[in-house]
Amino acid sequence: MKACVIIPTYNERENISGLIELLINVFKSIKSHEMHILVVDDNSPDGTANAVKIYTRKYSNVHLITGEKNGLGSAYIRGFNHVKEEFDAVVMMDADFSHDPKKIPLFLEELRDFDFVIGSRYIDHGETPDWNLSRKIISRGGNFFARIVGGLYKVHDCTSGFRAIKTSLLKKVDFRYLSTKGYAFQITLLYELFMSGAKIKEIPIVFYDRRVGKSKLSKKDIIEFFLNSYRLRLRTGERFAKFTTIGFIGIIINTFLLWLLTMVFGIHYLVSGVIAIEVSILLNYIFNDLYTFSDNIDSTNYFGRMLKFNGVALYGFLINLSILYLLTAYTGLNYLVSNLAGIFAATIWNYFAVLDYTWRVKSVVYYTRKSIFSTIKVKTGS
Ligand SMILES: Nc1nc2c(ncn2[C@@H]2O[C@H](COP(=O)(O)OP(=O)(O)OP(=O)(O)O)[C@@H](O)[C@H]2O)c(=O)[nH]1
Ligand SMILES: [Mg+2]
Missing domain, CATH: 1.10.3130 (serine acetyltransferase, domain 1)
Incomplete structure (x- = not known):
């Protein structure tokens, strides 16, 4: 089987080389899949693409596509369309080391029984150690909003960008109608897969803050995020x-x-x-x-x-x-x-x-409940 790690980048020159090296190293321990990397760069002014090209020449399993900057969501859609016919699974991850590549083997393992695996910060053993209280409250609040307003309450981390998906499932989603361009795409995608009956599993991840480079989250993204939650529920x-x-x-x-x-x-x-x-x-x-x-x-x-x-x-x-x-x-x-x-x-x-x-339009979501009795693990779903 073949899996591709898709990394959208915008001005990640300082991060991308180290991340590719690290991924290549992690791939050595993966036997179940032939592993590839696809960087989707939006013509970053800092020359991210040039840094990637060094690796596309060095390794046959590192690939690059470039395009106009049109938001995180449209970068992912281009990435999906590029790989979905040839690969069995995709892994989505950020370029800024917030997501630990060493978790990827576990994601792929879970894909044996599930269609969609979400790296979750909000279940038992999930963590955001670098965040102060206000950042935690903002993220939790936004996430709670999406869960309730968007009707996604079964999923604890709707906004996580660390995910693995079977391409057979991606082929069922008609991306032409996925109107969200920015970060809200993460929720829309989750919603689409959820409604198409994906078997979803959340696994805990530790989310680290980016060490170098700037955040790309804009005010426009935040507004889109809230409006999108309502739009999903109206659907x-x-x-x-x-x-x-x-x-x-x-x-x-x-x-x-x-x-x-x-x-x-x-x-x-x-x-x-x-x-x-x-x-x-x-x-x-x-x-x-x-x-x-x-x-x-x-x-x-x-x-x-x-x-x-x-x-x-x-x-x-x-x-x-x-x-x-x-x-x-x-x-x-x-x-x-x-x-x-x-x-x-x-x-x-x-x-x-x-x-x-x-009609089975809803999925069954599996997760470990975050509770003060952290030794008791609860599995829901049937
Ligand atoms: N191709 C492409 N990638 C993008 C775009 N916006 C963000 N990204 C990438 O998406 C990933 C997540 O973006 P971040 O800026 O780290 O977002 P974040 O993690 O919410 O913000 P931080 O907490 O500052 O890290 C990174 O790899 C970005 O380079 C875009 O418009 N196009
Ligand atoms: Mg980040």
């Missing part, structure tokens, strides 16, 4: 809106069928009710599969998903009925109002159940 909201619209059409079809079968065909209303429910569930499934979950990754098993959807919907129907009965019988609420409450609860249940169970 999840868009899915929910599609789902409820289809559900609403389903209720109309259901009511119409119930009327048609009972009044026109003279079928007993309970039998008509069962037929109407089943037909509307199936139509709901067909529309949701085409429209709401068109990005579903498990495209092979159409009828299996249909059965699962049926199961979820029937359970939702029971929730609806129970609430209708309980509220009407015990609180004296009007049965139509009780029914609305029932529909509301069932819709929420249906949505989350199909998201995790029927």
